[in-house]
Amino acid sequence: MQHEKNNVSVGDIDISYTQVGSGPAVVFIHGLAEDKSSWNAIVEQLAGSFTCYSVDLRGHAETTLGNPQGSVSQLADDLIGFVKTVTGPAACVGYSLGGVIVLAAALKSPVLIKHAIVAGTSSKVGRAAQQFFRERIELLKTDPFSFAGELSKDTDAQIIQARDMVDQVALKRVAAVGKGAGYINAAQAMVGLGDAPMTEQLGAILSPVDIIHADRDVFCPAKAADMLKEAMPNAGYYEVAGAGHLMSVDQPALYAQTIDAALTARIS
Template identity: 25%
Template sequence: MPVTQVSLSGGPAAVAYDRTGTGPGLVLVHGTGTDRAQWQPLTAAVADRFTVVAPDYSGSGGTTDHGGPLTVADLADEVLAAADHAGLDRFHLVGHSLGAVTAAHLAAHHPDRVRSLALHACWAHTDTRMWAEFTHWLDLLRSDAAHGTTHFARMLPLMAFGPRYWERTDTAANEDLVRALPPTVAPGTDRQTKVDLSVDLRPLLGRITAPTLVLASAHDRLIDAAQQQALLAGIPQARYQEIDAGHGAPGEDPAGFAAVIAAFLDERRTADEAAGAGLPGGPGAPGTPSVTAGR
């Protein structure tokens, strides 16, 4: 697993990432409380035609840092550092939830680096209701840490999954899931949730020049329609699509989620190839070796 160094606002970080496949660069940014493993279904679907870089940002997976407060800019710097270390000049960029916020921040500050942008469950700014939600998450995480409870894990399916999950599960299966979730929650989820509290992309949206897919979940109880409309109104080349799932679509419907994102990426790749964009010397160009995960 490659690791690269980057300086954050609070100190240094060692950013771990996976690099898989061959072709134009694609960078994937995970959400709060997860890690790069969130992207395995999408990576499997596109690695035959994209060089996929999936980093862990601070608080998740193999990445280590100073242990203090984080900002959206810090997470974007970590993602860009992984792309740089992997040798990607220009790349397609996909993010989920806080990862989508991070991806939008990166695209606004480095528009020359981003070929296309796909934002799932992104939001323009943390409003009063979202502040209350994230503060509740922090309360649950503190209680779990102090008392050995699993309140945060019990909340996750309620927050993340839509009606299709609840229609096909039963009480026993949901209880099994709740019991299985605590070991999968990233150790820095509380630090990442504090970043969620600070989000305000509104001054940056107009600086995003990449063709952008604003992908909403039809049953997202965390991100409302007004947030999606703000993204569409603020990003010049944005279009809208929905998936029939809740906020946690990558976990609720991995195949369907991967198919939607892959279709968008293939469309943008075809457009780039038609325009002759970035072919000489890019990942997957003639003479460029393919890369597999862990190398």
């Protein structure tokens, strides 16, 4: 399937994205140590019903770094700017870090982020996770080779079913990190989420929200999804069975079907 590749200037950065399919616009935001291609297997299953836009985050892959602030707020502004410039009001699907960005953007601009779907996402970062991100930032700055090894170990732990894909996915994730400035910026944003959790703000989101959780995700466990559900009692909830944190690798067909169901249920 042909993925049309484009670039657009938004604020201080040039955003690289792909477009495929036809129908209502849906914007896909990847997680940490990923890029827009991580959505390929998903958007190809949705392209018959939706126009799917997959975006590289600030400093990741082919999107420029600009003047990074290491904040969720800035990353949310990047998404809002993209939607305003390229798609108009759209549903947005965010995975892990991407889900945090989508929720922050929906808080800021419910007119543009008209439906938020968040997968493998937490609204807060605990002290242990903060320390994890700080250590990864320092390792990437001082010893990129060792960082790549640690990222490969993480990838191994995030894939439950598709064990034959671990090495291939790990190599793709290391390549997505590249020189690391985008990863460092985004990891700093996650550290900040530990100091200023989003949980208490989520009830103010005016857009419909749907939560997707993988039943074998140890990186973003059930308690994270429960926290989101408690903060947003009107949110929809879906579960992807037989998947670890990397749902798009473990269960791509089921994951795509789940996203499709969430999107279709909200179309009036």
